[in-house]
């Protein structure tokens with residue numbers, strides 16, 4: 345009586361249940377679109393025929409039921425459990441009769457691949473006085489645990505994965521994603537990897553890094569998946585990078601999508617072993633827009649190796665794939681997907697972590713009550729810096745004073761009248777920049793003018809290399825600075841900077857953009873970001889491009905999915921996820 349129709353059918357396994365949720369998700373989306381279009385285009389009711397055998401009244405009843413069943417937590421639990429069951433099934437297929445008890449010793453593996461930050465990083469975030477930290481997410485942990493099992497099972501079975509790939513072997517029930525990037529800085533590199541990791545988990549693919557030291561040097565990140573390595577695909581760079589064109593190893597996604605079109609037209613079967621998702625025509629490397637469609641993803645399920653490369657963060661658009669959404673919504677009700685991936689999967693290796701600890705203990709941790717992190721990036725190098733740093737210094741100070749992040753200062757003339765005897769609190773400003781001008785300006789400013797509250801303001805900058813450099817030591821130093829910034833209570837960032845973006849995402853902090861435009865208007869010296877998420881810069885499309893998804897095709901992404909919005913004008917063009925953050929701790933000053 346009154347139970348949803350899908351429960352009347354025969355008992356379903358968890359995996360089947362996830363299918364049901366997916367169908368429901370799609371159905372609800374379709375219904376919503378249909379209902380809205382029938383409101384706005386009352387003359388055209390033909391779309392109502394899409395949900396076969398359901399009358400409009402029944403559809404409205406379905407919506408009502410869906411709203412009632414939106415008692416979020418239990419539904420999320422069920423969706424995650426069903427997804428975990430899918431991961432277990434994939435692992436069981438890969439395992440065959442082999443029990444991992446015979447070859448995997450967890451404690452030994454953890455001794456061989458130590459990762460101090462795994463246990464020590466969380467307390468750096470929880471001790472902040474003005475940021476409510478991310479709530480623990482046991483569901484995400486559970487998914488990662490199961491995914492790690494799949495990863496190590498496939499990697500143990502496959503042996504030399506490059507040789508497996510080159511011989512077009514399909515004997516294992518395992519699929520792979522290979523992630524790679526162009527020659528780009530650490531910010532973009534990490535963001536491409538984070539996007540590929542989430543895609544791989546959602547599609548139950550083993551994620552691997554391409555190449556060797558050139559991409560992610562050893563000693564930068566910990567091995568993320570217990571019992572196996574994500575390194576080691578094509579260390580000699582025989583089959584990567586793929587740059588489009590004819591190649592016996594990879595087909596490109598453009599030709600793959602054409603084969604889907606032919607199959608839809610005349611049922612031509614096709615069987616691609618390996619597809620590279622890159623638009624070779626474009627400098628803004630990212631997957632093609634049709635990558636984010638259900639029909640295309642259904643076809644990608646038969647592709648053994650996927651190659652994801654480019655230079656842009658693309659995670660926000662994964663939230664526009666209808667079949668991915670139920671799991672994503674259940675795992676990340678607050679949309680803090682990037683932070684969750686960085687803090688669990690992309691942990692700094694011990695070499696970096698000990699550097700971070702030393703920086704903290706020596707320069708930053710002393711009695712600090714409040715920490716402001718400032719990251720300044722002058723894309724135009726010395727020329728831009730010389731022309732601009734006075735203006736930027738003024739804006740940084742003004743932004744901090746306007747928002748009560750730094751205390752007001754006493755004017756020179758009032759000096760001596762009420763010079764406070766003791767510093768009330770210690771406020772530290774940590775500046776990360778290739779240049780020192782702003783740090784010098786702030787230091788000098790607070791030496792000349794005591795604060796009205798008696799608080800002490802200390803300004804710290806630990807490196808100033810002038811020019812952007814590459815290489816292992818530089819990456820280690822850069823990651824250490826990213827993390828040090830991420831421990832801040834407040835962050836001032838440079839528009840369009842992915843280095844800044846990584847810091848805000850590790851930290852789970854909604855930053856302020858220091859306005860970089862020459863003439864600023866009412867917006868003032870800085871603008872608060874709308875989210876913790878980083879901007880997916882220059883996506884190919886702001887509309888959905890799914891030719892076989894007639895309901896959604898060509899619709900504005902942000903209107904169909906309000907949690908994916910255009911980035912702010914002060915930042916740069918693009919799309920980003922809108923996270924839900926509790927900022928109440930900022931107000932208790």
Ligand SMILES: *[C@@H]1O[C@H](CO)[C@@H](O)[C@H](O)[C@H]1NC(C)=O
Nearest residue numbers: 367392393394395396397398
């Ligand atoms: C709905 O019915 C039409 C016409 O009978 C058919 O072509 C279509 O495949 C059906 N769709 C579904 C989802 O069953």
Ligand SMILES: *[C@@H]1O[C@H](CO)[C@@H](O)[C@H](O)[C@H]1NC(C)=O
Nearest residue numbers: 501502503508511513514515
């Ligand atoms: C395919 O890979 C499996 C697992 O590595 C291996 O045992 C098998 O010999 C390979 N087959 C061929 C034809 O290379």
Ligand SMILES: *[C@@H]1O[C@H](CO)[C@@H](O)[C@H](O)[C@H]1NC(C)=O
Nearest residue numbers: 504505506507508510580582
């Ligand atoms: C794995 O196979 C590839 C391709 O055959 C080869 O170049 C590479 O040296 C092999 N790696 C190891 C560790 O044997």
Ligand SMILES: *[C@@H]1O[C@H](CO)[C@@H](O)[C@H](O)[C@H]1NC(C)=O
Nearest residue numbers: 592593594595615616617618
């Ligand atoms: C590329 O596509 C062709 C069909 O056009 C197919 O025969 C070939 O196996 C594919 N190559 C790979 C590496 O998947």
Ligand SMILES: *[C@@H]1O[C@H](CO)[C@@H](O)[C@H](O)[C@H]1NC(C)=O
Nearest residue numbers: 613614615642643644645646
């Ligand atoms: C994938 O491959 C299986 C078996 O080869 C086939 O039955 C299925 O139709 C294929 N799926 C797609 C979407 O091509």
Ligand SMILES: *[C@@H]1O[C@H](CO)[C@@H](O)[C@H](O)[C@H]1NC(C)=O
Nearest residue numbers: 734735737738785786788789
């Ligand atoms: C810091 O920069 C501001 C803005 O350019 C300027 O007005 C001020 O004089 C500078 N202060 C010092 C101590 O250099």
Ligand SMILES: *[C@@H]1O[C@H](CO)[C@@H](O)[C@H](O)[C@H]1NC(C)=O
Nearest residue numbers: 860861862863864865866867
């Ligand atoms: C802002 O500066 C640009 C040139 O940099 C100028 O063309 C424009 O008129 C200015 N706008 C305002 C409102 O002053």
Ligand SMILES: *[C@@H]1O[C@H](CO)[C@@H](O)[C@H](O)[C@H]1NC(C)=O
Nearest residue numbers: 886887900901902903909910
């Ligand atoms: C899409 O919708 C969003 C949110 O309503 C809006 O801000 C944006 O300008 C729209 N984009 C386009 C290309 O129409």
